[in-house]
Every structure is written in structure tokens, then in C-alpha cells.
Amino acid sequence: MNPVATTPKPPKPQRFRPYDRRHARKQAKVNTKGIYQRAIKDAFVKLNPKDAVKNPVMFLVWVGTLVTLAATIDPELFGSVPGNNPRLINGLITVILFFTVWFANFAEAVAEGRGKAQADALRSTKSETIAKKLSPDGTITEVPSTSLQRGDTVYVVAGDIIPADGEVIMGAASVDESAITGESAPVLKETGSDVASSVTGGTRIISDELIVRITADPGRGFIDRMIALVEGADRSKTPNEIALTVLLAILSLVFLFVVVTIPPIANYVGSPVSVSILVALLVALIPTTIGGLLSAIGIAGMDRVAQFNVIATSGRAVEACGDVNTLILDKTGTITLGNRLAEGFIPINGHSMEQVAYVALAASVFDETPEGKSIVRLAEKLGARINFDVDRSEGIEFSAKTRMSGTNLPNGQQVRKGAVDAIKGFVRSRNGNTSPELDSAYEMVSQQGGTPLAVCFDNEIFGVIYLKDIVKPGIRDRFEQLRRMGVRTIMLTGDNRITASVIAKEAGVDDFIAEANPEDKIAVIQKEQREGKIVAMTGDGTNDAPALAQANVGVAMNTGTQAAKEAANMVDLDSDPTKLIDIVSIGKQLLITRGALTTFSIANDIAKYFAIIPVLFASANLQGLNIMRLTSTNSAVLSALIYNALIIPALIPLALKGVKFRPLTSNQLLQRNILIYGLGGVIAPFIAIKLIDLIITVVGLA
Numbered sequence: 232m233n234p235v236a237t238t239p240k241p242p243k244p245q246r247f248r249p250y251d252r253r254h255a256r257k258q259a260k261v262n263t264k265g266i267y268q269r270a271i272k273d274a275f276v277k278l279n280p281k282d283a284v285k286n287p288v289m290f291l292v293w294v295g296t297l298v299t300l301a302a303t304i305d306p307e308l309f310g311s312v313p314g315n316n317p318r319l320i321n322g323l324i325t326v327i328l329f330f331t332v333w334f335a336n337f338a339e340a341v342a343e344g345r346g347k348a349q350a351d352a353l354r355s356t357k358s359e360t361i362a363k364k365l366s367p368d369g370t371i372t373e374v375p376s377t378s379l380q381r382g383d384t385v386y387v388v389a390g391d392i393i394p395a396d397g398e399v400i401m402g403a404a405s406v407d408e409s410a411i412t413g414e415s416a417p418v419l420k421e422t423g424s425d426v427a428s429s430v431t432g433g434t435r436i437i438s439d440e441l442i443v444r445i446t447a448d449p450g451r452g453f454i455d456r457m458i459a460l461v462e463g464a465d466r467s468k469t470p471n472e473i474a475l476t477v478l479l480a481i482l483s484l485v486f487l488f489v490v491v492t493i494p495p496i497a498n499y500v501g502s503p504v505s506v507s508i509l510v511a512l513l514v515a516l517i518p519t520t521i522g523g524l525l526s527a528i529g530i531a532g533m534d535r536v537a538q539f540n541v542i543a544t545s546g547r548a549v550e551a552c553g554d555v556n557t558l559i560l561d562k563t564g565t566i567t568l569g570n571r572l573a574e575g576f577i578p579i580n581g582h583s584m585e586q587v588a589y590v591a592l593a594a595s596v597f598d599e600t601p602e603g604k605s606i607v608r609l610a611e612k613l614g615a616r617i618n619f620d621v622d623r624s625e626g627i628e629f630s631a632k633t634r635m636s637g638t639n640l641p642n643g644q645q646v647r648k649g650a651v652d653a654i655k656g657f658v659r660s661r662n663g664n665t666s667p668e669l670d671s672a673y674e675m676v677s678q679q680g681g682t683p684l685a686v687c688f689d690n691e692i693f694g695v696i697y698l699k700d701i702v703k704p705g706i707r708d709r710f711e712q713l714r715r716m717g718v719r720t721i722m723l724t725g726d727n728r729i730t731a732s733v734i735a736k737e738a739g740v741d742d743f744i745a746e747a748n749p750e751d752k753i754a755v756i757q758k759e760q761r762e763g764k765i766v767a768m769t770g771d772g773t774n775d776a777p778a779l780a781q782a783n784v785g786v787a788m789n790t791g792t793q794a795a796k797e798a799a800n801m802v803d804l805d806s807d808p809t810k811l812i813d814i815v816s817i818g819k820q821l822l823i824t825r826g827a828l829t830t831f832s833i834a835n836d837i838a839k840y841f842a843i844i845p846v847l848f849a850s851a852n853l854q855g856l857n858i859m860r861l862t863s864t865n866s867a868v869l870s871a872l873i874y875n876a877l878i879i880p881a882l883i884p885l886a887l888k889g890v891k892f893r894p895l896t897s898n899q900l901l902q903r904n905i906l907i908y909g910l911g912g913v914i915a916p917f918i919a920i921k922l923i924d925l926i927i928t929v930v931g932l933a
């Protein structure tokens with residue numbers, strides 16, 4: 232029975248998706264109308280100076296609004312200026328400026344809306360519960376869940392809400408985690424398992440009972456953190472946002488200076504300008520579009536990640552995704568389907584198929600991994616039966632470090648299976664021999680991308696188990712997209728070199744590291760970081776905490792250990808390692824959106840400068856400057872201001888959804904952006920301002 236070559240179907244050519252919609256959160260649709268209603272109110276609340284000052288560009292507009300308001304109440308306040316009905320013009324400017332600020336607040340409020348709605352939903356699941364606290368003497372006292380401390384032990388039974396985050400120390404039970412994951416299928420929780428021993432406060436146990444050691448202090452549990460995160464309560468500006476805010480503030484100061492120099496010139500050419508018009512000019516020129524949308528873009532990025540059922544601990548983490556150069560991925564389960572099943576046994580050294588099947592079975596009776604269970608099934612199918620006392624035997628659990636698992640029989644004999652080099656080492660240390668036949672069996676399996684496991688009984692190797700694994704359909708495409716974005720992918724696997732190289736080639740990763748143990752992960756990350764790379768990785772929780780902490784972007788699986796979840800800066804509630812690829816795409820899209828809208832905003836301002844400045848001097852017989860043939864100074868300024876205000880709400884959908892995203896390198900993207908958003912940003916205001924000018928002239932406003 233020889234393993235057959237697996238010829239995977241070539242993946243269908245796919246349309247590019249920035250990320251895989253299948254991952255999108257399967258949650259109840261949020262009430263969009265509710266979000267807008269709330270945002271309308273919040274946009275007013277955000278007018279208070281304490282909040283407003285955090286955004287220097289919009290704060291300047293806010294101050295300008297107050298100045299023009301004063302000039303509306305008393306048009307002579309800043310000295311008399313010529314022109315008809317200054318009160319009407321000042322009033323109109325005040326209203327438009329007010330809405331400019333309000334629109335920016337509204338953009339931010341809408342971006343926050345979905346998270347707030349989600350936080351409310353989470354809060355409603357977080358009702359106060361009674362916990363059954365276990366004393367060291369075994370007695371149970373009922374206490375409110377909020378009084379539990381880290382280190383306490385509690386008893387939970389079917390029907391109970393788990394009172395706080397913890398690790399299962401006794402028992403096995405199924406738990407409904409839909410409150411946090413939105414996934415209604417119950418999850419098995421049991422002690423001693425790396426992936427299933429952590430429980431989350433607020434989830435409900437639906438069968439059996441557990442004893443749980445609490446690992447979180449009151450108010451600091453996973454749900455609490457989740458609420459704070461989706462709500463953006465402790466959202467602080469990312470370094471990039473701060474840098475951009477400073478840049479925009481400086482730009483605004485420059486324009487302030489430009490505007491202040493206008494009155495002397497205007498007076499000189501005999502065309503004096505009022506303070507309100509100057510304020511309007513200033514607002515038209517400073518980068519209000521990006522200033523108004525900046526925080527909405529950042530919040531929406533975090534929100535998009537949350538829609539994928541991934542909880543990011545900070546905006547910074549999402550943004551770091553956009554800068555990622557190196558992606559480190561596991562082979563099994565990430566690049567391959569991961570349900571590695573035993574496909575066949577290859578006897579060597581004169582042993583029979585029955586013998587290999589028997590030894591493989593003996594080595595796997597205690598092995599609870601999917602691989603182990605599939606070996607038991609295949610061996611039993613081939614007629615192998617256990618003929619030793621299992622109860623008196625000792626199971627040797629698989630570990631990624633030893634890369635072996637097996638059984639110590641009651642009579643002291645040892646059966647093992649594992650990576651071929653590990654088993655070679657095992658038999659050599661017992662004065663056994665390896666053979667060329669082993670190597671050819673091993674190569675045959677590996678060359679088909681399978682995982683070969685050697686099986687031995689004491690110091691004698693009986694044969695090789697062929698574990699078949701299949702590269703995920705479509706994954707090659709995703710890696711190709713990542714490459715076009717300038718992201719290098721490295722596959723890290725505990726498997727042997729040949730298997731690793733076959734899978735690496737088939738999947739299209741850029742590089743691979745074989746025979747890696749968990750410590751190698753951290754070494755690879757550090758090496759990349761020393762070369763100045765930003766590294767993202769995902770971890771399934773087995774010893775991954777240090778590597779998750781070391782990586783710039785570490786995504787822990789929700790099924791992972793508490794330590795891994797705390798070390799990571801993101802947690803995937805669906806525990807799907809492939810999502811890392813989506814997250815990196817979302818991060819890139821966030822940066823691209825911000826870049827595109829910044830370019831657009833600044834290009835707009837330049838255009839507005841050329842639209843307005845000539846009109847200011849037009850009355851001084853400089854009509855030649857008025858290339859756009861705008862009706863009057865007032866109508867030109869009002870048109871520019873109206874355009875300037877309306878462009879903010881017009882761009883809210885783009886800011887929230889992100890700009891259309893293509894897998895290109897940053898340089899290509901920059902060129903594209905300058906072309907589309909730069910050129911578009913220069914042309915759009917000319918057209919829009921001319922149109923608005925026509926309308927307000929017809930309406931007779933100015």
C-alpha cells in the first residue's frame with residue numbers, strides 16, 4: 232500500500248479581494264439608523280473645547296466660527312469695511328463654519344458608532360452573577376462574581392455563567408461562547424489541554440462541570456477589555472496619527488501667516504477685506520478635509536478588524552499591520568488544511584504491514600491529537616489490536632520540542648513515533664540502527680508534501696506513517712498578492728526539510744524554515760527585526776507567548792492560552808491563523824486611505840487658494856486674475872467654504888470603508904495616489920466651486 236501522489240487541483244483564478252469576506256463577523260446586523268441618530272447627538276457633544284482642542288485644524292475652524300459670530304452680532308467690531316449687508320455674509324460664513332466643525336465631529340461619531348453599539352451588546356451579556364467559590368477545604372461559598380480575585384478557585388456547573396476568566400484545573404465541559412465569538416456551536420473545555428483549557432467570563436457552561444482557577448482581577452477580564460476596545464475608550468492616537476496631526480497643524484500655521492499678510496496688500500491695491508472673509512479664506516486653505524476625517528479613518532480601521540472577529544488591543548497594532556514587511560506563518564493548519572490524516576503505512580527493514588500497523592497503534596493509544604487519532608483509526612482498519620494493558624501503560628504526549636509521542640508499556644518497553652530525525656536520535660541513543668530504506672521511505676512521503684512519522688519499538692524502526700496534508704486552495708493567490716504589496720512570507724514548520732520545501736513551493740511562500748522548534752520562532756522574528764523589518768506572526772498558543780510579544784503584530788488564537796492572549800496585540804475570536812493575511816491587508820488599506828485622503832485634502836486646498844485669492848483683488852481692476860469668472864468676492868468665498876464643508880460628509884463613506892485597494896508596493900501606491908487623489912484633488916474644487924457660485928448667484932445670496 233503505497234501512498235499515492237496528491238495532485239491538488241489548480242486553484243481557480245480569483246478576483247482580488249482585499250480580504251476574505253467569509254471571515255466577516257456573523258453577527259446580528261448593527262442598527263445603522265441608531266448609529267446615525269446617536270452620531271448626530273455626539274457630534275454636538277464633541278463641540279466642547281476639551282475635545283475640540285485635540286484636533287488643531289478643526290479647533291482653528293471652531294475659533295474662527297466664534298470670531299465670525301461676533302462679527303455677525305456687531306459687523307463694526309473689527310472696524311468698518313465696505314460692501315453691502317456685511318451682517319448677512321458674516322452670518323452665512325458663521326453657519327457654514329459651524330457645520331464644517333460639526334461634520335468633522337459627525338464623521339468621528341459615525342466611525343465610533345458601530346463599536347459603541349457592539350460595546351452595549353457586550354455589556355448586556357455582562358450581568359452580575361453569583362459565583363461558587365471553592366475554599367481550600369473544599370467548601371463552596373456563594374459570592375458575587377465581581378468580588379473574585381486572581382487566584383481564586385470556583386466551581387461551575389451546566390447552566391452557570393462562568394464568573395470570570397480562568398484556566399480549567401479540573402473537569403471537561405462544553406461551553407457556549409457565542410457571547411464573545413458570535414459562534415453558537417459549543418466549545419469543549421478541558422484541563423491540561425493547551426488549546427482548550429482557558430475559559431472566558433460571561434460565557435455559559437452548557438454541560439457537565441468544571442473547576443476553574445481565576446486568572447483575571449475584577450473588571451479586567453476579556454469582556455471588559457473587549458468592551459473598552461470596541462468602544463475605543465482608551466483609544467490613543469498612534470505615532471503616525473500624531474505625526475500627521477503635527478504636520479497638519481504646522482501647515483495651518485503657515486496658512487494663518489499667509490492670511491495675516493493679506494490685509495496690508497489688499498489695502499494697498501485698494502480692495503480692503505473684512506475679518507470674516509479672512510477667516511473664511513483661512514478655513515478654505517487649511518487642510519480641513521483630512522483634519523476632519525483623520526480620526527474616523529483610524530477608528531474605522533480598527534472597526535474593520537473587529538468585523539473580522541479580531542480584537543485589536545490598540546489602533547497602533549492595526550496600523551503596524553500596514554507596515555508589515557515579513558509575515559511568519561505556520562505550515563500545518565495555516566498554509567495547509569491541517570487535518571493531517573494517516574494515509575498509509577510503509578513497512579521497512581523486512582517488517583510486515585501488520586507489524587507497522589501494530590507498532591503505530593501502540594504508539595498512538597494515548598495520542599489525542601488529530602494525527603494520533605487518525606493513526607489509531609487506520610491501524611484498526613488494517614486489523615491491528617492492542618495486546619497490552621493500557622491502564623498500566625504510560626502515555627508520552629507529543630511535544631513540539633521532542634517532535635515525538637508514544638507509550639511506555641507495563642513491561643518497560645517503549646514505543647515511539649515522530650519526526651524521522653527525532654526517532655533516529657531515539658533509537659541511536661538505545662544503540663539501534665537506522666537504514667537507507669528508512670531514508671527512501673521518508674523521502675517518498677516528503678516529496679509528496681506529506682509528513683512522514685517514523686515508528687519504533689524500543690531501538691528498532693519498523694516503518695513510516697504517511698500523514699497527508701493538503702495546501703489550502705487559493706493560498707498561492709494570497710501570497711502572490713502579499714508579494715505585490717512588498718510583504719515577504721516565511722513558512723515555519725517543525726516538519727522536515729523535504730516536506731517543507733515541497734509545501735513551500737506549492738504554496739508559493741518566499742522562504743521557509745524547517746525542523747523548527749518553538750524557540751526558533753522568536754529567533755527568526757529577532758533576526759528579521761534586526762534587519763529593520765516589521766514582523767507579523769500568529770500563534771496557536773503552544774509556547775507562543777514570547778514570540779507573540781516579540782513580533783510587531785502578534786495574533787493569538789482565542790482557543791490559545793491566557794498567556795498567549797495577553798502577550799499578543801490581537802486576538803482572533805475564530806482562531807483561524809489564515810486571518811493574519813486579511814489583517815495585514817486591512818492595515819495596508821488603512822494607511823493607503825489615510826495617504827489618499829491627505830493628498831486629496833492638500834491638493835484641494837491648493838486649488839481653493841487659486842480660486843479665491845484672485846477674486847479678493849478683483850475689485851482693484853485686476854479682473855484678469857478672476858480666471859474662474861466667479862460672480863463676486865462674497866460668492867467666491869462662500870462657494871469655496873460650502874465646498875470645503877460638504878466635502879467632509881461626502882468623503883465619510885470612503886473614510887469608513889477605505890479606498891479601493893490594490894496589491895501594490897508602497898512606491899507604486901504612492902504614484903497612483905498622487906495621480907488620482909492629487910490630480911483629482913486639484914480639479915474637483917474648481918468644478919465644484921464654479922457650480923456652487925452659479926447656484927448662489929441664481930438664488931441671489933451674494
Ligand SMILES: Nc1ncnc2c1ncn2[C@@H]1O[C@H](COP(=O)(O)OP(=O)(O)OP(=O)(O)O)[C@@H](O)[C@H]1O
Pocket residue numbers: 560561562563564598600602603629630631632634635636648649650651682683684723724725726727747
Ligand atoms: N502526534 C504526533 N506524534 C508524534 N509526532 C508528531 C505528532 N504530530 C507531529 N509530529 C511530528 O513533529 C513534527 C513537529 O510538529 P509541530 O507541530 O511542531 O510542527 P508541524 O505540525 O509539522 O508544523 P507547524 O509548525 O506548521 O504546525 C511534525 O512535523 C511531525 O513530524
Ligand SMILES: [K+]
Pocket residue numbers: 514515516517518519520836875
Ligand atoms: K480646507
Ligand SMILES: [Mg+2]
Pocket residue numbers: 563
Ligand atoms: Mg503543529
